[in-house]
Amino acid sequence: MSDAERPEDGEHPDGGDLPDETFEDEPRYCAYTDYESGSGHPELPRTGAGASGIEARVWDALHDIEDPEMPVSIVDLGLVYGVYVDSASGEARVDMTLTYTGCPARDYLLSSVERAVEDVDGVEDVLVNLLWSPEWSVEMVTEAGREALREFGVSV
Amino acid sequence: MATEDTDTGPWSDRGFALGGPDELSEREQAAVEACLRALADDEFVLAERYTEWQVRGPTLEGDLAVANIAQDELGHARLWYDLLEDFGHTEPELIWERPPEDFRHATLVERPFARGDWADAVVRGFLYDEFERLRLDALADTEYPRIADRVGKVQGEEHYHREHARNWLERLAEGRGDPDNGHRRVQEAIDRLFPHALTLFVPTAYEPDIVEFGVRPAPLSELRQAWLDEVVPVLEDFGFRLPVAADAHPEAVDTLLPTARGRDGEHTDAWADLHDEFTFTYRQLDRSEAPRLMVDPDDADEGGDHP
Secondary structure (H helix, E strand, O other): OOOOOOOOHHHOOOHHHOOOOOOOOOOOOOOOOOOOOOOOOOOOOOOOOOOOHHHHHHHHHHHOOEOOOOOOEOOOOOOEEEEEEEOOOOEEEEEEOOOOOOOOOHHHHHHHHHHHHHOOOOOOEEEEEEOOOOOOOHHHOOHHHHHHHHHHOOOO | OOEEOOOOHHHOOOOOOOOOHHHOOHHHHHHHHHHHHHHHHHHHHHHHHHHHHOOOOOOHHHHHHHHHHHHHHHHHHHHHHHHHHOOOOOHHHHHHOOOHHHOOOOHHHOOOOOOOOHHHHHHHHHHHHHHHHHHHHHHOOOOOHHHHHHHHHHHHOOHHHHHHHHHHHHHHHHOOOOHHHHHHHHHHHHHHHHHHHHHHHOOOOOHHHHHHOOOOOOOHHHHHHHHHHHHHHHHHHOOOOOOOOOOOOHHHHHOOOOOOOOOOOOOOHHHHHHHHHHHHHHHHHOOOOOOOOOOOHHHHHOOOOOO
């Protein structure tokens, strides 16, 4: 606690002038409970529904990757924006984002995706394309994702 | 690792005057790089300073908030450094092995905190975050697509930084606990930091190109006026004295600038120490020789200096 915040009675001969609000008061609720959920995007989330062939297998592999902090698939979290596979050459591209820019799991997630997709039958090469636009928001979590988060104890 | 961020794919339908990193002329690239270096270095160095408050904040919430803000600013620095990597620069070149005089941040973000002076952190955050909002708003109109893709995400993470700074400013100014103490400390922080905050707006030699090519269409002079119009009345309403009026003549504002202005590579003494500190571990690790916690058992068998 810095001096700027700590009321020190000793320095106030007229301590009676101190404001009523001191740290001895009853605790109060944090005022910040109102979280904006963001605007989402009409084409998101994508889950691979309707995909076929190698692309469907890539989506399956991505479904198996969980967020390192919460037991929810990164697909259900809405992080995967698209999967594109050239079936002739086996070149795959995954467009994805992260929930926020300071995400400490950035390298972990990107390399997990890269390894998982590399292992998919029919994929020869993979490019993980990290996008920051459209911006991820809670709106992009799928219904299955919401279910998993609620079970984990997160209110969504 | 084949992890790259190359294009926006199907997500953006806006047209841009500038192309991707490989399509720029030499002059365009230099302007983009100069703009990005100021952005990235400001965020990185400010985050370095903020982390000094971790486990030392005045309240648990304040402590968590400042740590979280530092993490955001590091995330933003990362986003901008990524775009410099598009041009072939590597992370060690951009951060760990870059000589201190090549950094382009404003001196505001490198100044050491007066010991234990939370008001310094609050005033600094306020002056910086109001500037950052204006800079990001200007960058929302950028003609460089790679910056455009990232501005929205960063803007979304800045809102509560400003809320946090204003909230604390109000508490310190109007007083919980000892009003004189909080008020006095904020005033002293303003006196100390305001000239350094002005270095945020010091143009580099690339400024005309940055504006002309639309990397950041609004010139820094315009941002500075908008910033003065914002921060001066807010602080005056709390009863603080400012060294300059919001509508002062630009030349009068210029006279307040400190000698070292950061953007041209000239920094205050504090920068050498901070640079030394955050590169310390990198230098210690000395990649030519992996660090060892114990003697390799094979070597130990041959005698060595083990008992």
